[in-house]
Structure formats: C-alpha cells, structure tokens
Amino acid sequence: MMREESINGRQLITLTVMAQLGTEVLSLPHVGAENARQDTWLAVLISGVAAQIGILLIWWLGSRYPNRNFYAYTREVVGRPIGFVLNLLYGCYYSFSGLLITALYTDILKRWMFLLTPRWLIFLMLMIICGYAATSSLKRMAFISQSFIIFPVICFLLIAFSGIYGLDARNLLPVLSHGWAPVIKGVYVAYSAYIGYDLLLYAYPYVQAGSKKKLLIAMSVANALTIVFYVTVCLVCTTMFGQKQLIIVPEPIVFILKNYRIQVLQSLDILFLVFYVFVVSATIYVYFFLASKAFVHLRTSGLGNSYHWVWAIVTICFAASFFLTKRNDILRIAAFQDQLSILAVVAFPLLLLLISGIRSAGRHRV
Amino acid sequence: MNPSVAASEQFFYEQFSGQSDFQSKKLLIGGIEYRLFYLNTLIDSSHVQEFILKPLLSKPLNDVREVISILDYEETDHVEEAVQAVVCGKTVLHRDGESKLYLLGADLKKERTINIPSNERILRGANEAFIENLDTNLNLMRKLIPSTELVVKTYTIGRLSKTKVAVMYIKSVADPSLFEELDRRLLSIDSDYTESPGFIDELIRDKKFSLFPQLLITERPDRARAYLMEGKMVIATSGSPDAIILPVTFWSFFQSPDDYHISWLLGTFFRLLRLACFLLTIGLPAFYVSVSSFNPQLLPINFVNTLQSSLKYVTFPPLIETIAMMLLLEILREATIRLASPAGQTIGVVGGIVIGTVIVQSNLASNTMVIVAALTGLASFIIPSYEMSSAVRLLGYPAILLSSVFGLLGLAFFFMIIFIYLCQMSTMGQPYFSPPFSLSGIRDTLIRSPIWNLKKRPAGTSPYNQTRLRHPRSWKR
Numbered sequence: 001m002m003r004e005e006s007i008n009g010r011q012l013i014t015l016t017v018m019a020q021l022g023t024e025v026l027s028l029p030h031v032g033a034e035n036a037r038q039d040t041w042l043a044v045l046i047s048g049v050a051a052q053i054g055i056l057l058i059w060w061l062g063s064r065y066p067n068r069n070f071y072a073y074t075r076e077v078v079g080r081p082i083g084f085v086l087n088l089l090y091g092c093y094y095s096f097s098g099l100l101i102t103a104l105y106t107d108i109l110k111r112w113m114f115l116l117t118p119r120w121l122i123f124l125m126l127m128i129i130c131g132y133a134a135t136s137s138l139k140r141m142a143f144i145s146q147s148f149i150i151f152p153v154i155c156f157l158l159i160a161f162s163g164i165y166g167l168d169a170r171n172l173l174p175v176l177s178h179g180w181a182p183v184i185k186g187v188y189v190a191y192s193a194y195i196g197y198d199l200l201l202y203a204y205p206y207v208q209a210g211s212k213k214k215l216l217i218a219m220s221v222a223n224a225l226t227i228v229f230y231v232t233v234c235l236v237c238t239t240m241f242g243q244k245q246l247i248i249v250p251e252p253i254v255f256i257l258k259n260y261r262i263q264v265l266q267s268l269d270i271l272f273l274v275f276y277v278f279v280v281s282a283t284i285y286v287y288f289f290l291a292s293k294a295f296v297h298l299r300t301s302g303l304g305n306s307y308h309w310v311w312a313i314v315t316i317c318f319a320a321s322f323f324l325t326k327r328n329d330i331l332r333i334a335a336f337q338d339q340l341s342i343l344a345v346v347a348f349p350l351l352l353l354l355i356s357g358i359r360s361a362g363r364h365r366v
Numbered sequence: 367m368n369p370s371v372a373a374s375e376q377f378f379y380e381q382f383s384g385q386s387d388f389q390s391k392k393l394l395i396g397g398i399e400y401r402l403f404y405l406n407t408l409i410d411s412s413h414v415q416e417f418i419l420k421p422l423l424s425k426p427l428n429d430v431r432e433v434i435s436i437l438d439y440e441e442t443d444h445v446e447e448a449v450q451a452v453v454c455g456k457t458v459l460h461r462d463g464e465s466k467l468y469l470l471g472a473d474l475k476k477e478r479t480i481n482i483p484s485n486e487r488i489l490r491g492a493n494e495a496f497i498e499n500l501d502t503n504l505n506l507m508r509k510l511i512p513s514t515e516l517v518v519k520t521y522t523i524g525r526l527s528k529t530k531v532a533v534m535y536i537k538s539v540a541d542p543s544l545f546e547e548l549d550r551r552l553l554s555i556d557s558d559y560t561e562s563p564g565f566i567d568e569l570i571r572d573k574k575f576s577l578f579p580q581l582l583i584t585e586r587p588d589r590a591r592a593y594l595m596e597g598k599m600v601i602a603t604s605g606s607p608d609a610i611i612l613p614v615t616f617w618s619f620f621q622s623p624d625d626y627h628i629s630w631l632l633g634t635f636f637r638l639l640r641l642a643c644f645l646l647t648i649g650l651p652a653f654y655v656s657v658s659s660f661n662p663q664l665l666p667i668n669f670v671n672t673l674q675s676s677l678k679y680v681t682f683p684p685l686i687e688t689i690a691m692m693l694l695l696e697i698l699r700e701a702t703i704r705l706a707s708p709a710g711q712t713i714g715v716v717g718g719i720v721i722g723t724v725i726v727q728s729n730l731a732s733n734t735m736v737i738v739a740a741l742t743g744l745a746s747f748i749i750p751s752y753e754m755s756s757a758v759r760l761l762g763y764p765a766i767l768l769s770s771v772f773g774l775l776g777l778a779f780f781f782m783i784i785f786i787y788l789c790q791m792s793t794m795g796q797p798y799f800s801p802p803f804s805l806s807g808i809r810d811t812l813i814r815s816p817i818w819n820l821k822k823r824p825a826g827t828s829p830y831n832q833t834r835l836r837h838p839r840s841w842k843r
Binding site: 010011014109113114117121122125129132133135136139140141143144146147148149261263264265266267270271273274275277278281 | 661663664665666667670771772773774775777778779782783785786788789790797799800801803804
C-alpha cells in the first residue's frame with residue numbers, strides 16, 4: 001500500500017522550491033518591515049541559512065532510516081502509542097497549514113481581484129484543484145510541480161524587473177540601526193516562509209539522487225533558490241518603499257507591479273496574482289498530500305487509502321473556511337501556525353533524532 | 367470423417383442451406399468422383415480452372431498434392447474446418463474414398479491501389495498510405511524494415527467478423543513486458559465484430575473516460591516505422607487503413623514526419639508553434655471572455671476601448687457570444703467533412719465570409735469575437751493529430767465557463783486542472799505526460815533536436831537497447 005515511485009534529484013528540487021514559495025512572497029516585506037525594518041533582507045537571508053540547518057537536521061534523521069518515510073519510522077523511534085499521536089498531530093498540522101494558506105491566498109484574491117465574488121467559491125475551487133493534485137503519487141506530484149515551475153520563474157522576473165525604476169538604495173541604510181535584536185525577531189517571522197522543505201521528511205526514501213550527499217545538495221540548491229527569490233523580493237520592496245509605507249501596505253509587491261505597464265499589458269499585478277495561483281497551490285497540494293499520508297500511516301498496515309483521506313481533508317477544510325473570513329482572524333491564526341510549524345518542522349524532528357541517537361547508542365553499548 | 371463425397375456434400379448443404387452463392391460441383395475424372403465446394407462470390411474462377419481443374423484433368427490418377435500447383439494448400443480431416451475455409455474464400459476439394467479434404471486458396475483479391483495519404487498531409491517525405499488490406503499493409507511495413515527483428519503477430523478478433531489484427535514491434539528494441547501487456551489486452555477482447563481503430567482503442571486504452579487520445583492513429587507507413595524504431599508497437603487491422611501506434615506520450619501528438627526532413631531549427635520552431643497553438647486553442651476564447659467581461663484592465667486602454675466599442679451594440683453577454691461562435695465553428699468543420707468535396711469549398715465561402723461578415727454587421731457578435739473564433743479554429747487545425755485537435759477544441763468550452771465565473775483566474779484554474787490530469791495519466795504503465803525537464807527530456811518533445819543528437823531512443827519504451835545512432839558525423843575527424 002505504501003508503494004511510491006521514486007523521484008530524481010531534479011524533481012525533488014522542484015517539489016521543494018514550489019512547496020517553500022507560498023503567500024509569503026506577497027506579505028514577507030510587510031511583515032519583515034514591522035520587525036526588522038530596513039534589514040528585512042538580512043533577516044530573510046539569515047532565516048534561509050537557518051532553514052538550511054533545518055534541512056540538515058531532517059536529512060540526518062532521514063539518513064538514519066533510509067528505507068522508510070517519516071511516518072513509518074516514528075512508531076519505531078518513540079513507540080507505538082506516541083508514534084500514533086505524532087502521526088495524528090502531523091496530519092492535523094498539515095491539513096491546518098493547507099487550510100490556512102488557502103485562506104490567506106483567498107483573502108488576497110478577494111481584496112485585489114474579486115470584490116464581488118463570494119469568498120467560499122474561490123476557496124472551493126482552490127480546494128478542489130489542490131485536492132485533485134494531492135491524490136496523485138509523489139512522482140506524479142513532482143511532474144505537476146515541474147509543469148508549474150515556469151510560473152515562479154515568470155513571477156520572479158516580473159519582480160526583479162519591476163525594480164528597475166524607482167529604486168533608492170539609501171532605503172537600505174543604515175544597516176543594523178537598532179542592533180541585532182529586531183533582525184533576530186525578523187528571522188523568526190521569516191522562518192515560516194521557508195517551511196516546505198519538511199517535504200523531505202516523507203520524501204527521503206523515495207529520492208534516487210545517487211547518494212546521500214547528492215540528496216543533501218539537491219535540497220540545498222532548492223533552499224538556495226528560495227533564498228534568492230525571497231531576498232530579491234525583500235530588496236525590491238525595501239528599496240522602493242520607505243519604512244512607513246511598508247508597514248501600512250500589506251502586499252507591497254502587488255502595489256509595485258500595479259505601477260508598471262508595458263505596451264501589451266496594462267496591469268501586471270493581475271497577471272502576477274493569477275500566475276501566483278500556480279505557486280500557492282503547489283504548496284497547498286503538497287501539504288494535503290503530506291497530511292493524507294500521515295493519516296494513512298496511522299496504522300502500520302495502512303488506514304484507508306490516501307485518496308479518501310485527501311477528499312475528507314478537503315471537505316473538512318472547506319467547512320472550516322466559513323469560520324475564517326475576517327482578515328484579522330486569519331492573521332492571528334497564521335501567527336499561531338508559525339509557532340506550530342517550528343514545533344513540527346524543527347522541534348519534533350530534533351527530538352526524534354536525539355531519541356533515536358540515544359537508543360542506538362544504548363543498543364551499541366549493550 | 368466420412369470418406370464418401372456424398373456424405374460431405376450432405377454436410378455442406380446443411381451448413382449452407384439457403385445460400386445462393388454456394389456451389390457444389392460434381393466432377394468425374396478418370397473414373398474417380400470429385401466434389402468442389404466454394405462460394406462463387408469469393409473465388410477467382412479463372413484461378414480455379416487454371417490451377418485446380420486443368421492439372422486434375424491432365425493427371426487424374428496422381429496424388430492431389432503432386433498435381434495441384436497452388437501455394438496456399440492445406441489438408442484437413444475436419445469438415446467443420448473446411449466449412450470455415452469456404453467462408454473465408456477457399457475452394458474445398460474432396461476426392462471420393464479419401465478421408466481428408468483439400469483446402470485450396472484461389473480467392474478473388476479485391477483491393478484498391480496504394481494512394482497518397484489524404485488525412486496526414488506533409489510536404490517532404492514518403493507519400494504512401496496504408497489501405498484496407500492487411501496483407502498489403504504488412505507488405506509495406508516489411509519492405510520498410512527488411513529484417514527478422516520486425517515481429518508480426520496476428521490475432522483474430524471478433525466471433526463473427528474474424529477480423530485479422532496484426533501487432534508489429536521490433537524484437538531487439540521494444541520492451542517485452544509492454545508487448546505482453548498488449549497481448550493480454552488484445553486477447554481479452556471478445557466481441558462479435560471489431561472495427562479499427564475505434565473499437566480497439568476504446569477496449570484497450572487505460573483511462574476509460576479520458577478526452578485526450580491515448581493511441582496515435584496514422585495512415586503513414588513511414589510514421590509507423592519511426593515509432594517502431596522507438597520501441598513502440600503498431601497495430602494494423604484488416605479492413606482499416608489506419609494503424610494504431612502505442613504507447614505514445616502527449617508529445618507524440620505534436621510531432622509530424624515533416625519535422626525530420628527540414629532544418630532542425632525550423633522543426634523546433636514548428637513544434638513550439640504547435641504547442642503554443644495547443645494552449646491557444648484552449649485558452650483564447652476563455653481569455654476573450656475574461657478580458658471582455660472580467661479583467662479589461664489587463665490590456666492597454668486603447669485596445670480595451672476598441673474592444674468595448676465593438677461590444678457596444680452586441681446584445682448577448684460575452685459568454686453566450688463566445689460559446690455560440692465556437693459552436694458555429696464546429697458546425698462549419700463538421701459540414702465541410704460530411705459534404706461532397708466539390709461543395710466543400712462553397713461551405714468555406716458561405717460559412718467563413720458570409721456568416722462571419724453578416725454576424726458582425728447585424729451585431730450578433732463583435733468583430734473581435736469573429737477574429738478569436740477564426741484564430742482558435744486555425745490554431746486547433748495546426749495540431750497534426752485529428753483526435754488531439756478535436757479534443758483540444760472541446761476543452762475550450764469548460765475553459766470558457768470557468769472564465770466567465772473567475773475571469774483570468776478561472777483560466778488559470780482550468781490549465782491547472784488540465785496539467786494535473788495530464789500528469790496523472792498513464793498509458794500502458796508509462797507516464798502519459800512528463801514535463802520536459804532534462805536535456806534528454808526535451809530532445810524530441812519540446813524541440814526537434816538535430817538528428818546527430820538523437821543518439822538514444824526514449825527510455826520509457828525501449829529500456830534495454832537505447833542506442834539508435836552510432837558515431838554521428840564521424841567523417842569529420
């Protein structure tokens with residue numbers, strides 16, 4: 001039942017980049033400015049390096065169990081009952097993350113493009129499409145992400161070229177005006193933007209990259225690409241807007257793009273938001289996929305199939321979306337989700353690594 | 367069986383009771399009684415006289431085997447088998463006192479000559495097309511690949527029609543497991559009659575409800591050969607001038623034999639053009655709907671003004687307008703196919719010019735809409751496979767509906783659904799659509815890379831023998 005076709009390094013890179021890039025591209029400069037002010041780019045960069053350490057952690061954990069995915073070996077590391085609870089928690093965490101990202105993006109769409117369209121309709125459409133994608137196997141999902149990869153590239157080019165005019169590099173100065181404290185806070189906030197590399201928890205045994213080291217390199221390349229994307233976004237926004245403006249404007253990138261027009265297209269922001277749906281949904285379906293796999297692995301021999309789990313999750317998320325309509329609520333929950341994701345992506349794997357290390361050390365002594 | 371001719375005649379009359387074209391000829395040669403059973407609509411009477419009767423008359427006492435000079439010669443001692451042979455066009459001979467029957471092939475061969483391909487036009491390359499006769503088609507293929515590596519395996523499908531179906535593959539290239547799978551699927555077909563390619567396609571394809579074609583249908587032997595060389599299999603059926611190629615990927619539907627006869631840069635350009643037209647056919651009408659009714663701010667203000675001014679007097683909303691025009695296009699296409707060919711051009715004039723102009727003049731549709739409909743039609747016809755181009759045109763309608771609800775985002779949604787669907791599809795266990803993401807992946811898919819660069823076959827269908835070109839351009843050193 002847990003048959004999964006293997007993917008290659010390139011596919012892993014694509015999947016990871018697409019999973020990492022999410023709605024944060026739009027909101028990161030704004031959120032970063034609230035915390036790290038003009039040093040947002042620095043905070044985002046450091047945060048990316050921190051994510052690299054997180055990748056190393058998961059890679060290390062995965063290389064201890066190279067033949068099984070995360071959900072299959074939790075039980076072995078911490079025992080049956082705790083492993084069950086852990087898988088359940090991960091399932092809920094990923095469903096919740098998927099729901100939240102959908103809600104965030106729906107909110108953005110609603111405000112920028114669909115003032116009159118009912119929110120639930122956009123939400124439902126996104127949910128159905130992402131659920132549909134999440135029912136595929138890991139390899140087919142990698143295919144889907146590969147087909148969509150052109151869109152983050154276009155989005156990146158749009159952002160990078162939108163910075164041609166009106167840049168004021170002085171906006172970046174002074175560096176570290178308030179010391180390191182705000183930057184560290186910014187690092188924490190920006191870290192959630194890099195979440196998505198935790199896909200490796202599940203994907204590790206299915207990657208055929210040649211060697212352990214090449215797998216790590218693939219993950220690092222993916223992370224580096226994400227860092228470049230985010231840092232560029234932050235640099236463009238920080239240099240285009242002053243600090244006071246950035247704190248007021250929730251999605252500065254859209255504002256910047258709205259300002260530009262080329263001969264054949266008048267408003268690039270619409271194009272950007274439409275193209276961005278490919279990027280966001282790539283994150284959402286990866287989360288739904290991971291959630292469904294977590295639920296399937298609740299029992300060693302498999303509990304139901306992931307197809308049914310995905311649609312169950314989608315249904316529940318859609319029902320839950322009716323309670324997530326106010327922007328403030330969504331943002332508050334998003335802040336809570338940031339803490340949760342640190343727990344799920346950093347703390348738990350670290351704990352598992354320690355436990356498995358201690359246990360194997362104990363076994364060696366005996 | 368009973369050695370007496372009277373008994374076998376009795377049996378044949380029972381089997382063919384009421385059949386006017388059944389003949390049982392009595393012959394008495396050299397004191398021995400003979401019976402000749404045949405259907406006179408199926409045999410070539412001059413053949414029978416020349417090669418059966420004449421030799422028998424000249425040497426009446428010799429063994430039949432020694433006398434008759436017919437290559438297609440069989441003996442049987444089952445009367446039932448002989449009855450079946452008569453239906454298939456053979457002449458059955460019985461010599462009194464012998465407990466066996468001679469099945470002699472002297473059937474009338476009626477076939478048309480090999481024509482030039484009418485549905486897959488190309489500028490360069492071979493101009494032979496398959497015909498309805500399976501033997502001729504196999505003959506064409508054998509001549510193109512004169513090697514024992516070309517395996518032809520025939521099946522008989524259809525309880526009544528007894529249609530002969532031949533599967534061809536190249537032994538050293540094709541993946542044997544793929545052939546086993548095809549063999550299993552073909553043997554599972556149990557029907558009264560079968561028609562190729564439609565029946566076989568729907569009975570062996572992987573996804574039952576898929577709109578996308580999963581088998582490539584061709585009438586060109588050279589095309590069939592090109593795919594055989596990639597390790598794919600070709601199914602030819604008697605009674606059908608179309609051969610089926612499988613397993614094929616999404617990209618095959620955008621390849622044309624032309625591509626390989628012109629400069630690879632041009633070939634690449636044409637191929638990209640076809641792929642662009644794939645996206646255009648699905649997206650253009652939907653784009654029109656979303657721009658005219660949802661996101662006009664996307665386009666430059668001058669263009670929007672033009673668009674709005676042409677929409678000003680149009681009564682119907684863009685959704686209705688677009689769907690109506692797309693249906694009109696479809697009606698024109700269907701009418702041109704069904705109509706006798708001299709009248710076809712008239713339809714082109716009436717449909718294209720008269721209706722197009724009048725519709726705009728009477729404000730039933732905007733002139734931008736007419737341009738969009740015409741472009742969409744043209745774009746869809748660029749795709750070399752008829753099945754693919756029709757499927758793509760049909761995909762335009764849901765795109766229009768989604769766009770009318772979500773605007774451009776709806777179009778994005780629709781493309782997402784299509785690509786997810788394509789990525790999930792497989793044919794014969796192979797992925798149907800895999801994004802060209804490596805150098806070897808784009809080599810003959812997105813671009814038509816130079817011949818000297820196509821050293822390897824696609825890995826999916828020929829996993830064991832991948833080299834097809836050795837030391838290209840080695841004279842240069």
